[in-house]
Amino acid sequence: MQSAICQSAAGMSFFSAQGFVGLIFLVTIGLIIAGAFVATTSTRLVRCISGLAVCFTGVAGAYYFLLAPFVAMMQMLIYVGAVSILIAFAIMMATPEEGDTPGKKITRFSGPLGFAVSAMAFAALSLLAATTDWQVFAREGSGDMHHIGMVLLTSHSMVFELVSIVLLVAIMGALVIARRGRD
Amino acid sequence: MSEYISDVIGGSKSLLVGLSITAREFFKPVVTEQYPWVVPEMTERFRGHIELIRDEKTGKPKCIVCGMCMRSCPSGCISLAGKKPEGEKKKALTKYHLDFTTCSLCGTCIESCNFGAIQFSNEYNLASTRKEDYIFDLLKRLEEQG
């Protein structure tokens, strides 16, 4: 499938099967960018979340093109299905705070500072992208569930353990917040 | 813990009972009547508007035109008339009108009739948009019934 993309980029007919795949790839990238744009620029929180969900869907598509279908599905299930919805749920449950809130003041430095920070981030990322020696790694395993399971519990078990610790901390934090004042 | 388990078992049991009840109802015959296509027979004691009773021997109404029903009616919705035909002793009915718009189906007319000449009919298809349709000519109705 990856070779298909390369071929379509090299001037294959847009109406061939490869061209179709290329089109889907472009749609995927478009989803990521459009979703991110909506998520960052919209003034309505629910539209932001919808943009985020669209962006996550696009990322799932990108994972699929990277030959990691399991990660793609998990991206959909966890990020689109659970994370976005949990954020939406949190917004619904939270009381809307109108007016000035401390720490949210917009000064005349806000714009230039924000621009400077994002410019720096952009410069760093583009520098990284430009200087990296991009090479296609030999495909390791099939990227499916079985392979991921084997890798996670053998050579990459450290990641697995770290993830469990992160989850444990998250659960503890949730308990602390939820039980505050209830003893 | 034992309470929890008995709760689960008892709950599941009651759910099954509910399902079995609806399953049984599912196979019972339908009670809906397809009214305009299938016209149901009214029960005997249904109180429709009043009607005259025919005398089986003569084929004429049993009514002797005494006017008791007209006088007893609280709403005054019965109007009747009669005259003696040539060479007969009794009066014969010539007109018997019922104004159904004011009738409350109380049945006092039937009780006051000493000759058993009127009764409640089984008529219920009485919908109309015109008031005049509810002035019933009961004598004509009796003749039409043949």
Next chain:
Amino acid sequence: MDTNIWRPILYLIGFMAFAGINAAYLGWCERKGAGRIQRRTGPMEVGFQGLLQPLADGLKLMSKQLLVPDGVDSILFRVAPILAMIPALTSMAVIPFAGNVQARAVELSVLLIFALASIGMMAVLLGGWASGNKYSLISAARSVSQNLAYEIPMLVTVITIVMLTGSMNLEEIAAAQQGGFWNWNIFPVASHSLAQAIIMPVSFIIFFICSVAETNRAPFDMAEAESELIAGHMTEYGSMGFGLFMMGEYLNMVVGACLITILFLGGWDGPLGLSGGIWWFLVKIYLLLFTVIWVRWTYPRTQIYKLLNLSWKILIPFSLVNLLLTAAFIKVF
């Protein structure tokens, strides 16, 4: 890849027809079934036994104006009904109706269906929010908390099945259960062990309850509780906006029934070792759909708190115990 591209497209057209007919006629079955259970007849006037009633309803919905009220979020309001319909339709692409009747063989089809189902939840959420209506918002909040609660036991139960089969491919899961009901995952006494066969019916019931809850069907229809929330997230929708929500609901029912059939009832396998085929699959899904309709007209709607308690206090512990026992049995036997 070159020629195969037409296969999914042709299947998609077929599925759309299948979906449309199902959505229309499940509505008819629902009304007829409700009628019979209450000893009525259901629709009778349009066509023989009311068979053309869905057509009349569809024409009526399509000919109405697509009204967008003032004060709604105009984009999300229009997107939500489409989102309700698409996941169910897309999930059908990976469902194996018989040995080789499948639009697209995907290795992780179980996961794909659940990933798509989570988008359906988004539809209710967005529809409820975008309507700008208190009742719709309550409905959205309820439906999200309910779906989150019932997704957990559902997924845990699916993991049990995946462990038994060792695959996330629906076709392989169904193929592993061929040869009579004693091989089916609901009672795998021959294919696995008697101990496994004793706990699997519990898994089946958990999965069935969860799939009824996930499709927002009564008695779990807290999201559209008519008596308290008018119609919940669908309140502000008219014409085909409402129509798409309804079709999405019925299609989700169909997908749920397909999933139960494949995961627990042997897919297209005939009981008692009869030769299998797509007809067995259809018989099974329609029996399941009838059960769902039957359940709807039997039980009253409960409270949202009791609903969540059922999931968190009963279904999740039971499904986790089942998962642990299954893991142990796979090791032992």
